[in-house]
Amino acid sequence: GQSLEQPSEVTAVEGAIVQINCTYQTSGFYGLSWYQQHDGGAPTFLSYNGLDGLEETGRFSSFLSRSDSYGYLLLQELQMKDSASYFCAGSGAGSYQLTFGKGTKLSVIP
Amino acid sequence: EAEVAQSPRYKITEKSQAVAFWCDPISGHATLYWYRQILGQGPELLVQFQDESVVDDSQLPKDRFSAERLKGVDSTLKIQPAELGDSAMYLCASSLNSQRGTYEQYFGPGTRLTVT
Numbered sequence: 001g002q003s004l005e006q007p008s009e010v011t012a013v014e015g016a017i018v019q020i021n022c023t024y025q026t027s028g029f030y031g032l033s034w035y036q037q038h039d040g041g042a043p044t045f046l047s048y049n050g051l052d053g054l055e056e057t058g059r060f061s062s063f064l065s066r067s068d069s070y071g072y073l074l075l076q077e078l079q080m081k082d083s084a085s086y087f088c089a090g091s092g093a094g095s096y097q098l099t100f101g102k103g104t105k106l107s108v109i110p
Numbered sequence: 111e112a113e114v115a116q117s118p119r120y121k122i123t124e125k126s127q128a129v130a131f132w133c134d135p136i137s138g139h140a141t142l143y144w145y146r147q148i149l150g151q152g153p154e155l156l157v158q159f160q161d162e163s164v165v166d167d168s169q170l171p172k173d174r175f176s177a178e179r180l181k182g183v184d185s186t187l188k189i190q191p192a193e194l195g196d197s198a199m200y201l202c203a204s205s206l207n208s209q210r211g212t213y214e215q216y217f218g219p220g221t222r223l224t225v226t
Contacts, residue, residue: 042114044217045214091212091213096158097166098212101152
């Protein structure tokens with residue numbers, strides 16, 4: 001099975017940079033995904049790391065280190081609309097399933 | 111842009127009653143997932159379909175929950191009888207039948223169930 005740990009809440013200022021960390025314990029780990037969910041909304045896919053290193057998509061970047069069982073999501077130039085919950089999710093080789101962390105609630109303040 | 115459809119969006123039911131949720135995945139997505147999300151938690155997988163076949167229902171409380179995807183397209187999740195602890199958001203997701211489909215899933219808006 002898999003378990004993923006991430007901070008429950010983070011607060012950051014508009015225009016700043018914030019990093020949301022995720023550590024995982026898993027057997028047969030394949031890759032790490034990140035999802036965003038606004039209050040009352042559906043989770044939406046943000047990024048995926050199948051290899052170690054940094055993946056960049058616009059203002060969002062995600063990083064994975066398999067040797068440290070660790071990843072993070074980096075949000076730059078924060079906007080108020082980035083206030084949401086962010087979930088890391090692990091996928092296992094051959095399972096075609098995701099195991100989600102409990103989520104980090106990001107609050108962006110003026 | 112294609113979306114996953116779910117209905118109803120909200121459902122209030124009394125305990126011991128039956129309740130059903132419907133999901134229509136994105137056209138061409140062979141894999142369909144049902145998740146349960148409790149407020150403040152991440153989605154937890156209940157059942158996974160590949161076309162019309164159940165791939166994994168190990169986390170589905172089979173004494174009261176059932177799921178089907180008869181023609182390999184839309185799907186229904188049923189709870190009978192509902193219990194107070196079933197109050198949650200029920201999310202449906204779909205994806206392509208590939209490794210990419212594992213990590214890039216498309217979620218519907220969910221059904222918010224309240225059991226009184």
